[in-house]
Amino acid sequence: AQSVAQPEDQVNVAEGNPLTVKCTYSVSGNPYLFWYVQYPNRGLQFLLKYITGDNLVKGSYGFEAEFNKSQTSFHLKKPSALVSDSALYFCAVRDYTNAGKSTFGDGTTLTVKP
Amino acid sequence: EAGVAQSPRYKIIEKRQSVAFWCNPISGHATLYWYQQILGQGPKLLIQFQNNGVVDDSQLPKDRFSAERLKGVDSTLKIQPAKLEDSAVYLCASSLGANEKLFFGSGTQLSVL
Numbered sequence: 001a002q003s004v005a006q007p008e009d010q011v012n013v014a015e016g017n018p019l020t021v022k023c024t025y026s027v028s029g030n031p032y033l034f035w036y037v038q039y040p041n042r043g044l045q046f047l048l049k050y051i052t053g054d055n056l057v058k059g060s061y062g063f064e065a066e067f068n069k070s071q072t073s074f075h076l077k078k079p080s081a082l083v084s085d086s087a088l089y090f091c092a093v094r095d096y097t098n099a100g101k102s103t104f105g106d107g108t109t110l111t112v113k114p
Numbered sequence: 115e116a117g118v119a120q121s122p123r124y125k126i127i128e129k130r131q132s133v134a135f136w137c138n139p140i141s142g143h144a145t146l147y148w149y150q151q152i153l154g155q156g157p158k159l160l161i162q163f164q165n166n167g168v169v170d171d172s173q174l175p176k177d178r179f180s181a182e183r184l185k186g187v188d189s190t191l192k193i194q195p196a197k198l199e200d201s202a203v204y205l206c207a208s209s210l211g212a213n214e215k216l217f218f219g220s221g222t223q224l225s226v227l
Contacts, residue, residue: 004156032213043117044157044205044218051213090156096213101170102147104156 002027004093006105013081014113021076021108023091032094033074034102035065039087047089050074061085081112116140118219120206126225132194135222139188139208145169146183147216148191149205157205163189196226 003026013019025031035047048059055067065076074091091105119138127133139146144165149157160179162170165186174181178197183189193200203223207216 034215036216036218043220044207044216046215046217049215092156094213101162102159102216104149104158106154106156 002093002095002101002103004091004103004105006089006091006108008108009106010109010111012111012113015083016080019078019081019085019110019112021089021091021110023074023076023105024072025074025091025093026072027093027095029095032096033065033067034092034094035059035063035074035076036090036092036104037087038090038107044090047076081110083112083114086110086112118206118208118217120204120219120222122222123220124223124225126227127196128227129198130195132192133196133224134193135191135204135206135224137189137191137206137219139206140217143208143210143217144186145209145211145214146189147205147207147209148181148189149207151203151205151221153202160191193224196224198226200224201226 005024033050036044037047038044048057050057050067058064063078067074088107088109090107092102094102121136146163148160151157160174161181163183166183181191203221205221206219209216
């Protein structure tokens with residue numbers, strides 16, 4: 001069975017500082033990895049994905065994520081946080097050998113303080 | 115382009131009553147998903163359709179939940195009878211294919227009293 005772990009319920013950073021939101025996964029086949037963001041009173045939105053190729057992928061709003069196969073991790077990063085980045089972030093894994101079934105983590109609340 | 119449409123936005127029912135949710139995916143998206151999101155948790159897949167066929171319904175409580183996607187376009191999810199633990203946000207999502215990014219609707223917030 002596939003699974004996703006987001007070990008931190010909450011991440012707090014100061015505006016202008018770098019941020020990292022952690023994600024580890026478990027899947028039997030090769031993973032497709034995704035990050036989604038949920039702003040208050042808005043639906044889930046796609047941020048970025050890793051399918052194959054470069055381990056560092058870039059996405060929307062200046063976010064990037066690094067795929068590490070040996071550590072089975074896909075951490076979300078941004079060099080300089082903005083107050084407007086404050087939201088709930090979900091990591092998801094899809095096993096392309098399992099009909100694309102998506103499994104989500106329980107989310108990490110990011111708070112960026114001015 | 116129009117997004118994923120869901121209705122109703124909110125629903126309050128008493129336990130043992132029935133309820134239905136409707137979803138219209140983005141035009142041309144073959145894959146449609148229903149997720150249940152309980153407060154404080156990530157979305158949990160209930161059922162996945164590819165066109166009008168079911169790909170995965172392993173986590174759907176089939177004794178009370180049912181879903182259909184007639185003509186491979188819009189879909190309905192029904193709960194009958196509802197239990198207190200069904201209180202959650204029900205999210206519909208669609209994608210071009212099984213391994214593409216998901217586009218989510220705004221969800222239906224269900225409260226079972």
